[in-house]
Amino acid sequence: MIRRFGEPVRADIQYRRRPGVYAILRHGDRLLLTHQDAPVPEFQLPGGGIDPGESPIHALHREAWEETGWRIEITRRLGAFRRFTYMPEYEYWAEKVCTVYLARPVRRLGPPSEPGHQAVWMPIAQAARELGNPGDRHFVERLL
Template identity: 40%
Template sequence: MKDDELYRPCVGAMIINEDNKVWLGKRINIVHPEANLLWQMPQGGIDPGESPEEAVYREVYEETGIKNLKTICMSDYWYYYDIPSAMYEKVKGKYIGQRQKWFLLFHDGDDDEINLIPENNNELHQEFSEWKWELRENIVHQVINFKRETYLKVLEEFKDYNIFINQI
């Protein structure tokens, strides 16, 4: 059993499009020797008084500019991962990792709405330098090592939902 106080409460968003591809962004604020491992799905903290669903829509908009979304489902579980000790300074030593509630979201808008520097944000808080739609089976090998197990679990939990996209 994990001590929830040691894990930052967060949300993650697996955004799929009409082609059943998943939105990935390339992180700009992480130094890593393998630049090909800097891709990830949107995620972020849950603010005090905010529900996980409110948080995921806010985080997705702040990081991607995407507003046209429909919730397909929410994960049954909270997923945990530990952050490497070298990253503790970034989170000011308050947390040893994150616990995340994941959402499967359908993007039913146009790609033109995607803006990595949304109007309510600025370049100092920009999360991603570029973005792409990716096949599910190609995602895990592009993700930083300490998040891979969580991504595998999320992909497994949401694997059966692609058949419903045309019915949304």
Template identity: 45%
Template sequence: MIRFGENIKSNIKYKRRVGVYGLLVYGNKLILTEQETIDRNLEIHLPGGGVDKGEHYIHALHREVMEETGWHIRVLKKEGVFQRFTFMPEYNLWAHKICHIYRCKPIYKKSLILEEGHRYIFLNYATAIERLEDPGFKHFVKTLKNQFDRRSSSSRLGQLSAGNP
């Protein structure tokens, strides 16, 4: 499994945390979350979070996206998984995060944001890549952007070859 972020510290005991995160594609933008940290900074993240014991990953993704954005989604496909070893100050623990990434289609805004300190934002791919702090999240957004760029380029070439300006 691909690993991003800090090297493993041999003197630290990490708690394994499985999470699910969504690439919420809305036209040529992504819906992301802006979250207030414990030291009052703002960070940009993919919507998602931890899977509760006994919970199915897709159910957890729907729940987390709803809590953090208020959006109802349709899960389209799993894009991949990565691991990261990091300190999580909001839980005061060192975590071995296993992050499952899914491409999703936001269907409609269903409720208010339920999780305090969160709000959703729309960012284009380039700005999302620039502002996301998690290197694993950046990787999957870059991959999605490359796929989007190739499709756009192919579509444009098809229009030109058909004689459309």
């Protein structure tokens, strides 16, 4: 059973399953996060949805590059969690199945290519408080 974080499941909503992959990008005592401006400004672990026909590992490399501008090296899978949430950018309710990996940034390739994203370095303890969703915070707290 995968642990659930966030809002309770609502019986009146039909959720669309959306698998995704996310990275805790650690360098020493800091993490490389992404700050997303919209729909709600928040700090996030870099990552996102897995496109049809795409492997999770390829998706994680793509998403990390789009949201931070960095090439990464994946160390290991840490676990997974579920969130039930509305995704305004796609206009549907989703059951997000989020797999989290530990990785490290290895080379900055440029600025984030994803509109509305900014790469931000943050101390681990601060990230554990400021990340926008409780699933992300849970996995970062485990590093502490």
